[in-house]
Amino acid sequence: xxxxxxEKDVPRQSALAAAPELRRRAVRQTLSEAWSKKSALTxxxxxxxxxxxxxxxxxxxVFPPWQLPAPSYVLGTLADLHASGELYFHSLASLRxxxxxxxxxxxxxxxxxxxxxxxxxxxxxxxxxxxxxxSVPTLGWVPLLILWFGIDEKPKLALIAIGAxxxxxxxxxxxxxxVDTKLVEVGRVFCLGRLALLAxxxxxxxxxxxxxxxxxxxxxxxxxxxxSELMGASEGLGFLLTTGREVARPDLLLASLxxxxxxxxxxxxxxxxxxxxxxxxxxxxxx
Numbered sequence: 546x547x548x549x550x551x552e553k554d555v556p557r558q559s560a561l562a563a564a565p566e567l568r569r570r571a572v573r574q575t576l577s578e579a580w581s582k583k584s585a586l587t588x589x590x591x592x593x594x595x596x597x598x599x600x601x602x603x604x605x606x607v608f609p610p611w612q613l614p615a616p617s618y619v620l621g622t623l624a625d626l627h628a629s630g631e632l633y634f635h636s637l638a639s640l641r642x643x644x645x646x647x648x649x650x651x652x653x654x655x656x657x658x659x660x661x662x663x664x665x666x667x668x669x670x671x672x673x674x675x676x677x678x679x680s681v682p683t684l685g686w687v688p689l690l691i692l693w694f695g696i697d698e699k700p701k702l703a704l705i706a707i708g709a710x711x712x713x714x715x716x717x718x719x720x721x722x723x724v725d726t727k728l729v730e731v732g733r734v735f736c737l738g739r740l741a742l743l744a745x746x747x748x749x750x751x752x753x754x755x756x757x758x759x760x761x762x763x764x765x766x767x768x769x770x771x772x773s774e775l776m777g778a779s780e781g782l783g784f785l786l787t788t789g790r791e792v793a794r795p796d797l798l799l800a801s802l803x804x805x806x807x808x809x810x811x812x813x814x815x816x817x818x819x820x821x822x823x824x825x826x827x828x829x830x831x832x
Contacts, residue, residue, distance in 0.1 A: 599615070600615050600617060613795065614796045614799065623800045631785075635782050638780040638782075639805075640808060643705060643767055646701070646703075646704070646709060647762065654709065654710040657710075659721065675711075675714065683704075683708070687772070690703050696777040700776075707769065713755070720751030756824070763812055767805065771805065774786075782801050782805050786798060
C-alpha cells in the first residue's frame with residue numbers, strides 16, 4: 546500500500562521539480578518576444594552612436610570640413626534639397642529606374658529559373674551560357690550597352706535588369722532543385738498533376754530561396770542604378786553624386802549616399818514584409 550502511494554507521488558514530485566524550469570522558460574520566452582518587438586528601435590542604437598561619434602570628431606577638428614563635413618551640415622544640405630524639391634525629383638527618378646529594371650530582370654530570372662530548375666533539357670541548353678555571362682564584370686557591360694542603345698534610358702534599364710536577373714535566377718534554380726524529393730513523392734502518391742505538383746509543393750518549398758534572390762537582386766539593382774547614372778544622366782541620385790564630385794562638395798555626396806541607403810533599406814524592408822506575410826507558415830530558427 547505504501548509502495549502504491551509512493552508511486553502515485555512520483556509524478557507529482559517530478560512536476561514540482563520541473564516547475565521552476567518551466568517558469569524560467571516562460572520568462573525567457575516573454576523577454577524574447579518583448580525584445581523582438583523592439584528590434585526595430587534596437588537597430589537604431591549603432592547608427593545613432595556612429596553619427597554622434599562622427600559629429601564629435603568633426604566638431605573637434607579631427608576631420609576638416611572639406612574632407613568630411615559634420616552630420617549636422619549634411620542634414621542642412623538635405624534640408625536645402627528638400628526646400629528646392631531636388632531631393633524628391635532625383636529620388637523618384639532613381640526609384641523609377643530601379644523598379645522598372647528590377648521588374649524586368651527579376652521577372653525574367655523567375656521564368657528562366659523555373660524553366661531550368663524544372664527541366665533537365667533547359668538546364669543543358671542554357672545554364673552553361675548563363676553561368677558564363679554571369680561571370681562578366683559589371684562594368685564590362687557599360688560600353689556595349691552604350692554602343693547598342695546610346696546614353697538615354699534604355700542602357701540604364703538594361704544594366705539594372707542584368708543586375709537583378711542573376712540573383713533571382715540562381716536562387717530560384719537552387720530552391721527548386723533543393724525541394725525534398727519525399728514531398729514530391731507524396732504529391733505523386735496523391736495523384737497530383739504536374740501543374741498541381743508545381744503549385745502546391747514545388748513553389749511553396751522553393752519560396753524562401755526565391756525571396757532571398759529577390760532581396761539580393763533588389764540590392765544589385767540599386768548598385769547598378771548608381772553605375773548607370775554615373776555613366777551619363779541628367780537626373781537621379783547618381784547625377785547628384787556626379788555633381789557633388791565635380792563641384793567638390795562632400796556634403797552633397799554624403800547626402801546622396803544617405804538617401805540611397807534609406808531608399809535601399811525601405812525597399813528591402815518591403816520585400817521582407819511581403820516574405821513574412823506569405824511565408825508565415827514556416828517554422829524556422831530565429832536565433
